Amino acid sequence: MAENKRIDAPTGTQTVGHEWDGIEELDTPMPRWWVFTFWACILWGLGYIVLFPAIPMLNGATPGLWNWSSRGQLEQELKAETARRAPITNALAAIPVEQLAGNEKLYQAAIEGGRAAFKVHCVQCHGSGAAGSKGYPNLNDDDWLWGGDLPAIHYTLTNGIRQPDHEATRFSQMPAFGGVLANGEIDAVAAYVQTLSGKAKPSALSASGAALFANNCASCHGTDGKGLREFGAPNLTDGIWLYGGDVASIKTTITKARYGVMPRWDNRLDPVTIKMLAAYVHSLGGGEANAAPVPAAVPDPEKVAANVQP
Amino acid sequence: MSSPEDLTGPRQPLYQARKSVYPKAVDGFFRRLKWVIMAVTLAIYYITPWIRWDRGAYAPNQAVLVDLANRRFYMFQIEIWPHEFYYVVGLLVMAGIGLFLVTSAVGRAWCGYSCPQTVWTDLFQHVERFIDGDRNAQKRLETAPWGAEKIAKRFSKWAIWLFIAFWTGGAWIIYFADAPTLVRDFWSGNAAPVAYATVGILTATTFVFGGFMREQVCIYMCPWPRIQTAMMDEKSLLVTYKDWRGEQRGSLKAAQANPSAFGDCIDCYQCVAVCPTGIDIREGPQIGCITCALCIDACDKVMAQIGKPRGLIDYCTLDDTEIEKKGGTGTPVLKTLFRPRTIIYLAIWTSIGLAMLFTLGQRTRLDLAVQHDRNPVYVQLSDGSIRNNYTLKIRNMQARPRIVDIYIEGLPGAVVWTADGDRAFARQNVNFTVDPDAVHKVRLFIAAPEDGPARTEFTISARARTGDERGDSDTLIFERPEED
Numbered sequence: 140m141a142e143n144k145r146i147d148a149p150t151g152t153q154t155v156g157h158e159w160d161g162i163e164e165l166d167t168p169m170p171r172w173w174v175f176t177f178w179a180c181i182l183w184g185l186g187y188i189v190l191f192p193a194i195p196m197l198n199g200a201t202p203g204l205w206n207w208s209s210r211g212q213l214e215q216e217l218k219a220e221t222a223r224r225a226p227i228t229n230a231l232a233a234i235p236v237e238q239l240a241g242n243e244k245l246y247q248a249a250i251e252g253g254r255a256a257f258k259v260h261c262v263q264c265h266g267s268g269a270a271g272s273k274g275y276p277n278l279n280d281d282d283w284l285w286g287g288d289l290p291a292i293h294y295t296l297t298n299g300i301r302q303p304d305h306e307a308t309r310f311s312q313m314p315a316f317g318g319v320l321a322n323g324e325i326d327a328v329a330a331y332v333q334t335l336s337g338k339a340k341p342s343a344l345s346a347s348g349a350a351l352f353a354n355n356c357a358s359c360h361g362t363d364g365k366g367l368r369e370f371g372a373p374n375l376t377d378g379i380w381l382y383g384g385d386v387a388s389i390k391t392t393i394t395k396a397r398y399g400v401m402p403r404w405d406n407r408l409d410p411v412t413i414k415m416l417a418a419y420v421h422s423l424g425g426g427e428a429n430a431a432p433v434p435a436a437v438p439d440p441e442k443v444a445a446n447v448q449p
Numbered sequence: 450m451s452s453p454e455d456l457t458g459p460r461q462p463l464y465q466a467r468k469s470v471y472p473k474a475v476d477g478f479f480r481r482l483k484w485v486i487m488a489v490t491l492a493i494y495y496i497t498p499w500i501r502w503d504r505g506a507y508a509p510n511q512a513v514l515v516d517l518a519n520r521r522f523y524m525f526q527i528e529i530w531p532h533e534f535y536y537v538v539g540l541l542v543m544a545g546i547g548l549f550l551v552t553s554a555v556g557r558a559w560c561g562y563s564c565p566q567t568v569w570t571d572l573f574q575h576v577e578r579f580i581d582g583d584r585n586a587q588k589r590l591e592t593a594p595w596g597a598e599k600i601a602k603r604f605s606k607w608a609i610w611l612f613i614a615f616w617t618g619g620a621w622i623i624y625f626a627d628a629p630t631l632v633r634d635f636w637s638g639n640a641a642p643v644a645y646a647t648v649g650i651l652t653a654t655t656f657v658f659g660g661f662m663r664e665q666v667c668i669y670m671c672p673w674p675r676i677q678t679a680m681m682d683e684k685s686l687l688v689t690y691k692d693w694r695g696e697q698r699g700s701l702k703a704a705q706a707n708p709s710a711f712g713d714c715i716d717c718y719q720c721v722a723v724c725p726t727g728i729d730i731r732e733g734p735q736i737g738c739i740t741c742a743l744c745i746d747a748c749d750k751v752m753a754q755i756g757k758p759r760g761l762i763d764y765c766t767l768d769d770t771e772i773e774k775k776g777g778t779g780t781p782v783l784k785t786l787f788r789p790r791t792i793i794y795l796a797i798w799t800s801i802g803l804a805m806l807f808t809l810g811q812r813t814r815l816d817l818a819v820q821h822d823r824n825p826v827y828v829q830l831s832d833g834s835i836r837n838n839y840t841l842k843i844r845n846m847q848a849r850p851r852i853v854d855i856y857i858e859g860l861p862g863a864v865v866w867t868a869d870g871d872r873a874f875a876r877q878n879v880n881f882t883v884d885p886d887a888v889h890k891v892r893l894f895i896a897a898p899e900d901g902p903a904r905t906e907f908t909i910s911a912r913a914r915t916g917d918e919r920g921d922s923d924t925l926i927f928e929r930p931e932e933d
Binding site: 166168169174424 | 461462463464465466467662665669822823824825828829830831832833834836838868869871872894899
């Protein structure tokens with residue numbers, strides 16, 4: 140082929156030497172500076188091979204002189220991020236949970252942190268939107284078994300519900316009335332409970348249930364059926380039914396009782412994360428104001444706020 | 450180069466050294482046109498960021514500002530938000546069609562007159578002539594040994610180039626921040642690292658591209674000369690050597706001795722001497738020709754001196770080339786410029802511009818975007834009512850704070866309150882004070898009685914108390930639990 144090389148007359152340039160159907164290719168010489176950039180790229184590549192992980196070996200690539208790895212870089216970035224957040228986490232650790240809602244900046248930071256932690260620790264039961272399901276409370280609504288202000292939510296998160304071998308845990312136990320009340324009596328109580336929330340109109344059956352309710356249920360659920368948060372006893376007059384508000388579900392609940400549990404988190408999560416989770420749950424739409432107003436400013440929220448990263 | 454057979458020589462090298470170009474100074478119509486265009490384009494580039502434009506207390510007072518940090522683009526009285534980026538797209542489309550228009554009408558006029566590479570190279574070449582002298586002096590200096598004079602000339606030339614290059618990089622960054630502030634910060638060392646890096650990179654590229662790479666950029670690096678061949682046709686104006694008039698070329702003396710055997714070209718090489726890319730236009734149209742038309746000026750001058758009509762090298766279309774070869778007269782320039790193709794391009798270009806101006810005049814500066822929470826879609830409240838959550842983004846695109854009222858329409862019995870508020874204060878509508886030129890993001894809770902269809906269509910509308918009478922609204926769905 141090489142012998143077919145010739146100089147193309149109009150351009151004065153040598154051809155490559157091959158030809159297909161009369162089409163030839165000019166071998167236009169590259170500008171010299173272009174060749175220099177080519178060499179520069181090769182030098183760059185050599186430097187890269189020496190400095191960075193490059194050559195695959197049996198147990199991973201050669202580490203390179205700079206000992207760089209993506210895992211190491213991630214660790215550094217995480218460390219830097221932790222350091223960047225330190226002012227917030229320190230302030231969150233210092234502030235009593237009663238005062239958190241009063242410190243707008245810190246409260247917002249806590250909500251965002253809680254949003255992330257919730258996705259890891261809470262969605263398994265409460266769902267990714269915190270809407271719960273049967274037996275697992277919806278945290279978006281305004282109904283709370285054990286209290287819905289920040290300190291109450293924080294307490295529930297810290298100590299859990301009905302955790303064995305834990306003194307401080309939220310605890311109560313509804314008796315199973317299956318052997319206590321006769322079947323007809325359970326029907327009557329269920330009918331009465333339905334009238335409390337307006338789900339059914341009073342009837343002869345419900346009227347007979349009223350007395351049974353007063354004797355057996357009112358001690359925890361209250362004479363008016365509005366529940367008692369001290370015992371985690373639900374309000375029976377509202378529109379929210381954790382285990383279902385139809386007659387059959389209510390009868391099952393009365394017969395067999397319910398015993399919902401939630402883990403305590405104080406031995407799994409750090410106090411700051413628990414505070415952030417409390418703030419997040421409180422922010423979902425049903426959070427209540429603190430039960431008793433707390434005297435402000437120890438530590439001074441303004442000073443704490445000044446520590447917060449913008 | 451007589452016949453191909455004679456030319457098969459030893460293998461040529463794979464690369465070639467750059468042939469130095471020492472363009473000679475020239476004067477004439479096109480040179481003066483280039484002066485004007487250079488002055489105008491450089492003035493636009495260097496001065497624009499310094500023009501002030503009063504927008505009130507809440508917006509920057511720089512006429513042209515690309516505020517990347519706050520994602521705003523200001524151009525005189527026009528302010529563009531990121532979601533209005535289609536205006537920028539429209540400008541880019543106009544720029545593209547503008548290039549089609551110019552190329553189909555006058556060939557590579559962009560390359561020859563207004564491309565930054567051309568303008569800055571031209572500027573650098575003037576500096577070169579100012580320091581080193583004209584073509585022949587430059588050649589002499591290049592081959593001269595390094596002595597005091599050469600060193601002094603080289604360093605003063607490079608210093609001026611570097612100064613211009615630095616100024617070029619510096620002018621670039623002040624399009625992206627308040628010019629006086631940034632310049633002060635820059636010199637006091639308080640500007641962002643990216644500002645110094647950008648100035649550094651642009652100084653280096655301007656210095657190297659304008660001072661040393663020059664025509665190499667056009668010939669080897671730029672894609673535009675390759676693309677433009679698809680845009681030109683036989684009616685596009687090209688810088689053409691009229692060989693039917695010029696050949697047989699020969700020296701003036703020979704031509705005078707035997708006028709009938711020679712054409713008008715006296716082979717004086719002036720067209721080659723003035724060419725900034727160092728080509729010989731007499732070889733015909735070629736990739737190296739940026740159609741700066743300086744050879745036309747040079748040739749016209751020579752033609753005047755030897756008493757021949759001007760235009761041996763001139764703008765000419767391929768069609769006219771054929772006509773003139775046969776002895777006819779070419780098409781008038783206006784007729785060449787205004788033909789269906791260029792008129793269609795011009796019409797498209799103009800209508801895009803007018804459409805953009807129209808929509809700019811019509812747009813509201815208040816915008817509402819609402820997103821319904823998808824998880825959960827509804828929440829049953831203890832009093833039985835149903836709550837849906839919505840995230841609102843209220844954009845106040847005017848440079849003043851405004852109170853914006855939010856109304857709920859088409860949802861009977863609905864009340865609304867903010868996510869961080871208290872249901873005790875829920876009511877039919879809410880209002881927010883939105884900061885000037887800012888987005889107010891707020892989560893709203895809307896509660897309605899339990900009885901109703903599973904999906905109810907309703908609207909949330911926003912109206913500012915001042916300006917933008919039309920306001921904005923969004924149609925949404927309010928969801929309730931399905932009946933069991």
